[in-house]
Each structure stands twice: as C-alpha cells, then as structure tokens.
Amino acid sequence: MDLCRTVMMHLTHSVRTVVNRLLHPRRLHRGWLYPALCTFASSLVVALIAGLGPAARAESEPLPSSVLILNQTRAGLPWFAAFSAAFESILNAGPVNRFSVYSENLDLNRFPGTQHQEVLRTYLQNKYRDTPIGVLVAQGSAALEFVMRSRAELWPAVPVIFGAVDEETAARLNLPSDVTGTIYRVPFDTMVAAAQALVPNLKRIALVGDPWERQAFRRHYQQEIPAFAAQFGFIDLIGLPMTEIRKRVAVLPDDTAIIYTGLMNEGAGPHEGLADFATVANRPIVIDAETSIGYGGAGGFVATPVPIGQATARIALRILDGEAASKIPVVRGDFTRPVFDWRQLQRFGISESRLPAGSEVRFREFSLWEQYRWHMAAIFFFIVLQTALIGWLLFEHHRRRIVEMKLRARLLEVIHLNRTATAGALSASVAHELNQPLGAILSYAEAATLYLEADPPDIKRVEQILDNIRRDDQRAADIISHLRGLLKKRDELELQECDLNKTVRDTLQILRPEALKRGIALDAYEAKSPLPVRADPIHLQQVILNLAVNGMDAMQDCAPGGGKMSIQTALTDESAIEVRVADSGMGIPTDKLNTIFDAFYTTKRDGTGLGLSIARAIVETHGGKIWAENRPGGGAVFCFTLPLSRMLAA
Secondary structure (H helix, E strand, O other): OHHHHHHHHHHHHHHHHHHHHHOOHHHHOOOOHHHHHHHHHHHHHHHHOOOHHHHHHHOOOOOOOEEEEEEOOOOOOHHHHHHHHHHHHHHOOOOOOOOEEEEEEOOOOOOOOHHHHHHHHHHHHHHOOOOOOOEEEEEOHHHHHHHHHHHHHHOOOOOEEEEEEEHHHHHHOOOOOOEEEEEEOOOHHHHHHHHHHHOOOOOEEEEEEOOHHHOOOOOHHHHHHHHHOOOOEEEEEEOOOHHHHHHHHOOOOOOEEEEEOOOOHHHOOHHHHHHHHHOOOOOOEEOOEHHHOOOOOOEEEEEOHHHHHHHHHHHHHHHHOOOOHHHOOOEEOOOEEEEEEHHHHHHOOOOHHHOOOOOEEEOOOOOHHHHOHHHHHHHHHHHHHHHHHHHHHHHHHHHHHHHHHHHHHHHHHHHHHHHHHHHHHHHHHHHHHHHHHHHHHHHHHHHHHHHHHOOOOOHHHHHHHHHHHHHHHHHHHHHHHHHHHHHOOOOOOOOEEEEHHHHHHHHHHHHHHHHHHHOEEEEEEOOOOOOEEEEOHHHHHHHHHHHHHHHHHHOOOOOOOOEEEEEEEEEOOOOEEEEEEEEOOOOOOHHHOOOOOOOOOOOOOOOOOOHHHHHHHHHHHOOOEEEEEEOOOOOEEEEEEEEOOHHHHO
C-alpha cells in the first residue's frame, strides 16, 4: 500500500509540474483553465493506476495507526474541540493509546478562495511527506470538498471519513465508494418550528448570517426558504456588517423571530458573532448548533458535536481494524435535539410548555425550593415533628402540673392531718399548760377583789395584779394561737420571711408541757444571730414537732428524769441553716437509717409511719435536706438544713 501511495504521489506531482511549466500559474491561476488542467491530470493518474490499486491493496500490510482530522474552521472553536475530544475518546478508549491523531484547522470559512487551498495543499504535502496516514477525516462540508479536490494529489489511496456533513453536500459531491462517514440534516422547517414555539404569533423571520456562498452547513437553507415565502415575511440581514445588524435587530416587530445561520466575518467565530448582536436583539434568536447555546440564542433543534464525533470514530476504528471503507455505509444519524436557554426564555417571557416535547432547558436558575427540595422537606418534617413534640411536651407539662397540684393538695391534706394528730396527741399537755395561766388568772382576780373591798382599796396592789393577769392571759392566748396555727387547714404554702430561731421558740412552747409530762429535760441552743429563711413557719414547726415527738417516743423506756432532748440551730455556711433535734433514747438501727423517712415505715405499735415522711416532704419542698444519725454516746439526732434567705442574707 505504501508503494502504491508513493507511486501515485510521484506521478501526480510530475503531471502538475508539467502543467505548471506549460501554463504559467501567474497568468492562469485566477482563471478556470489552470485548476481544470490540474484536476484532469490528477484524475488521469488515478485512472492509470486504478487497476493497480486493488491488487496492491490486496497484498498490502495493515493501515498505519494514525488518523489525520482536517477541520474546516479555525482553531479554538467549541464545535471542533467537542468533536475531536469525543472522537479521540472512542478511538483510544483502552488503557493504551493505539492510534496517533493529528489535526489541522483549514479555516476555509474565512478563506474560501483557491489560492488559500493551494497554500494548504503545499503545506500539508510538505508536513506529512514522511508521516503515513491510515485514515483521513474531514470535519465539515467545506473540509470534505477540499479533501475531494486534493485527495489525488495528497493522499490518493487513503480511506476518507467525513463527519458533521449535511446531506445535501454529500449528495452533490457524488462520493467514491471508499469514502464514507456521518451525515446529518437540519432542514429549514425545523428552524421554523422552533421559531413558532418561541413566538406564538410568528409572521416574520429575520435571517442573520454570512453570505450564502460562505455558509458551510446551511447552504441548503437558500433553496428551502422560498417554500415558506407565502406563510412568512422574511427580513434579509444576510451578509450585512455587524453595525447594521445590531441596528436592525433592535427594532424588529413583535411577531418576528431571528434565525441565525452563523457569522464568521470580521475574524469572529460563530458564537462570538452571535454574542455581538444578541444583547441588543429585541426578539428571540433560533440557533441550530449546540455550541452556540449560552451566547444569546434562545435555542432550537441543535446539532450536537459529541455523538457525531463518536459515530465518526467508530467508523475509523472499523477501517483501521481492516474493514474496507467501501463496505461501510454512510451513517445517517439523528444528531439533533431540542435545547433552549432558560435565561432567554425568561427574557422574552416564553413559557416552557410551548417548547417541543423532550426539550432540554439549560442555565436554569433554580428557586430555593428546587435547589434544596429534599433539604427543605427534611427541615420542614423536623420542624413539624419538633412542633408536635413541643406540643406534646406542653400537654404533658400541663397534665403533670395538674397532677402535681393535686398531689400537693393531697400532701397538704396529709400534712394537716398529721398536724391535727400531733396536736391531738399534745392536747392533754397543752390543756395542762393552759390550766396554769387560767388558774393564776382566777387567783389574781379573787385577790384583786379583796384588795378593792379593803378600806381604803389598795389600788397600787390591784394594778400589779392586773399586770399579772394580762401576762398570764397573753401566755394562754399564745398557747391557743400556736395550737390554732397547727390545726388550721391550708390550700397552699404561705411562704414568708421568718427567723428560724423564733420558729423554734414558738415550737418549744408547745413541746414543753409534753416534755414536762414525760419527765424529759428539753433544752434549746439558738444561734446568736438571726437565721432568716423563706418558708411557711407553721410547716417548719410541724417538722420540729414531728422530730421531737419521735425522739420523745424513743425515750419512753428511759428511767424517770433520765430523758434528755436538745434542739439546736446554727449557720453552717454562708447559704445554709442547720437544725439538730437530739435525744438520749435507744438510737436507730444502722440498717434502718436510710428507710425511716419512707412513707408508712414505723417501729411503733400504734404509729402511722407518716410523721418522718411528712417532715422530709416539707423540708425538701423548702429546698432543704433531712437525715438521721446515731450519737456516739447513745441516742439519735435528726438533722435538716434549709437555704438561707437571699434577701435577708444580703
């Protein structure tokens, strides 16, 4: 095969040299005779070795592992970048690159003349003189036309594959059997369909692009447009300079859509040319190339370079693996799809419901809900769950508060019953205590009568007697007042600022008759300074009474006059007050120290087991603690602490 290619190249070069000498190109290259003779000579060479070609190829070695892509446009345009990337990704899909890929940018759109093509032929011939090419790929219609005119001179025996070529160009060139590839078609009616979707009341179509003779992909539009002349009015802006285009597209009627066919003049690429006038256009722009999306066009049925490049590469692989190009049919694929720019739809107020079925909308600016739908749904779910949980907790708190209020009421009732029972147990001693001041009052009254009946009456002595009567009466009144306080039923705690020393003194007045009756020595040791607490004094008296009565009961087996009890108050630190009720009884079993405050626990035959339990409930309600200890010398001591009143402590 290399021998065949070399022979053909040398023969073609020799023929062209003869023609150049006979007919000087300086005089003829601008006319028709010189290109015609060159083409004739090339065709003659091909015809001469046509019989040799098949035999040579039959005995040839495998094709060189190299591919040359001829791109019709200039370097750096997005279409060819996407096409070549997709092509190479299929061609060298394995872990090791099997094939070398070369590419050349012919820039035929901006330089369509024969002189530029002659320069390209010379450049390519010299550059690839010593580089064997296995497959030649023509990207674009203009590139395919160039290859078909130059193939005999440059690569006469190299298989040709074309990509991104429209159907009309492929049919017009009457391609040989060893030329195959991929063709696509974007007929003008699809551009019109996209325009009607963008402009519901479409009546006019403005055409913007390069002159038709310079169009590579869309030359067939010129033949298809007359079929729509009866339905739409056409505003022809083809070939106008950019300044004029910008001026005209800014004032188009409302029933107009712009169809863009590509602008390559003034050195710009198609997407750059689109961007130059799209910013001032007052009507939506229909485009037919995917790489133009994002430069100001609203969208349309666009050709996509990636599947075209992939399909072209698959054909190249088949040929490079030994399959004859003549046996591979041309691929007529559907390489177009409806794609639109969301920003342009919003700009012109176009509803997405009007777009063709299956349309892809790009550059969509999602709302907060669309961007974070699942996050917001999760947050909303947790908010609802949290709200329900908070509601349930509030409901439970309300229920608990009601239950606590009921329990407190029941506790107050039990506390009152306990006080009543304690007062009943002490009633005999209290009555005996009351008899003393009452008996004294009676004696004082009788003495006062005698002193008044004397002649003369001893008024001074009577006044002393009256003072004694008032003192004993106050004493009796205090005893009755304290007893009434114990018997009074309360619905709530009556917290007030009080001195714990005074509370202890008031309690002693109730306890002393009972201690005297039982033969128990009762002593009190008060702190030197006041002990302010915020509490219910009656409840504190009940705590001291319960602890003292419990201690007296523990000393009932003591010898007469052998029982001793002391009540002591002290400031333990800057924030707490301690009360200690000590007795000289038998003490408390060690294993019972932690259970004696439990409800209904008692060691007495007629005990209820509530006295100490109620004492603990009252102390804890006031924010204190209560416990019991055994004294080293015998007996027990009950202790409780209360927080020092903040207001008085300050």
